[in-house]
Amino acid sequence: MSWQTFVARSAMPTMRSLVTLLAELADILGGIVLLNSLREKKINANKIYTSKEVSHLLKMKRIDVVRALRDGEIPAKKVGDFYRIPGQSVLDYSAARKTAKTGKTDTALEAAIDADGKARGTAS
Numbered sequence: 001m002s003w004q005t006f007v008a009r010s011a012m013p014t015m016r017s018l019v020t021l022l023a024e025l026a027d028i029l030g031g032i033v034l035l036n037s038l039r040e041k042k043i044n045a046n047k048i049y050t051s052k053e054v055s056h057l058l059k060m061k062r063i064d065v066v067r068a069l070r071d072g073e074i075p076a077k078k079v080g081d082f083y084r085i086p087g088q089s090v091l092d093y094s095a096a097r098k099t100a101k102t103g104k105t106d107t108a109l110e111a112a113i114d115a116d117g118k119a120r121g122t123a124s
Contacts, residue, residue: 043094045087054085058094068093 043057051069055062068074069083074093076085 043087043090045091047087049085049087049090051083051085054090057090058097 049057051062051065054060054074055065058065065074066083069076069085074085075089076083078084
């Protein structure tokens with residue numbers, strides 16, 4: 001056996017373990033990026049969310065979100081065993097929570113509401 005063959009064979013397990021390690025690292029980083037993107041994402045009024053996404057967006061436990069959905073605090077549709085939550089419902093619930101906590105309304109939310117009570121930029 002030549003020295004090149006010996007080096008190539010002895011390097012194979014190391015290369016495989018390196019590739020495996022890189023693949024695992026990519027999976028971990030991908031999960032972190034996904035969680036960060038959910039955490040930093042703004043709530044889109046025209047998007048439909050799952051209870052898991054709402055829990056990340058509102059920084060609540062998922063069980064608390066499901067309880068609010070069941071109690072009707074967050075308007076949503078139930079599709080099979082799963083809830084589908086309109087983004088506008090999430091925005092309304094978030095504003096109500098802020099108001100309940102601080103006793104003050106969000107000035108940005110007030111500024112976005114016209115005199116007739118409809119939010120600007122939404123279709124009627």
